[in-house]
Amino acid sequence: MSKLGKPASLDEFDRKILSVLQRDNTTPQRTIGEAVNLSAPAVQRRIKRMTEEGVIEANVAVVDPGAVGQSITIFVEVEVISETLEQIRKAKREFVDAPEVQQCYYVTGEADFILIVIVSSMAEYEALTHRLFFDNPNVKRFRTFVAMDRVKVGLAVPV
Amino acid sequence: MSKLGKPASLDEFDRKILSVLQRDNTTPQRTIGEAVNLSAPAVQRRIKRMTEEGVIEANVAVVDPGAVGQSITIFVEVEVISETLEQIRKAKREFVDAPEVQQCYYVTGEADFILIVIVSSMAEYEALTHRLFFDNPNVKRFRTFVAMDRVKVGLAVPV
DNA sequence: GCTGAAAATAATTCACT
């Protein structure tokens, strides 16, 4: 959910703090302060403000899918038939609600949605395709790409 | 980088801890302990072990791209000409080294790579396509999908 | 091996300048 309240102008201090937190948010505020030439409380205040403004959306641990069952990462391009606002909203909701769907984007181009799905078996994926796609009369077409290697993974944003 | 050293067998405690940390890794260990019926030090030891084993790959802050310049998320399907091991490795390296490339997967299907790119303007994306694709004789074709909405974003894994 | 309890250390938060 993006905060639309403010432009949330960030100064150079904020940007530097963010770039540290995107790599490792367990970095002590004191260490961050030394890196950006600010006291620890000042760093803390800025982090708190950016969290309240929604600049920092979440703080999460990144888990290796392979360690938790033999997980399979799959990309799915989905094309829908009707692109009315209501249909799009409904499709979004269905995709978001599926726990197997890790990331979902509404896109321009030859597809309408791109989904990143994580399952523990192809049988599970097949079941998911039935539930999300075949049983959905508004889905015209979908294409599957199975990831053989997660070459680079990150949610970081250039700051 | 996936740790291949051990199967890293996780018990129910580990899985519960992971599922908490994937939502919010700033949750105090004491609170986690109460949730999973374990003492704070026990929680801490398990987190440390899973971090060393690579089960926990990173701890990161998720930043709203819109807050940091008006960032644009783009998906790119890349098809290469030669799929020799050496060419694949070389392509991987080039994609990984580009800071605009946030996520990169090597996939089966009609494409060979799927990239998730974040740029602050289409001009920047165009420059990137020249650098990564047009100037690379091994790239046969690429397709661009511009994200209009990040419907769901997460790196969490079902545990 | 693992746990939980207590002490020591280090972090964060708050009042004040």
Added chain:
DNA sequence: AGTGAATTATTTTCAGC
């Protein structure tokens, strides 16, 4: 925004299972 005190969390040590 910085300083220092108070609070809170994390880390280590250690005894017991």
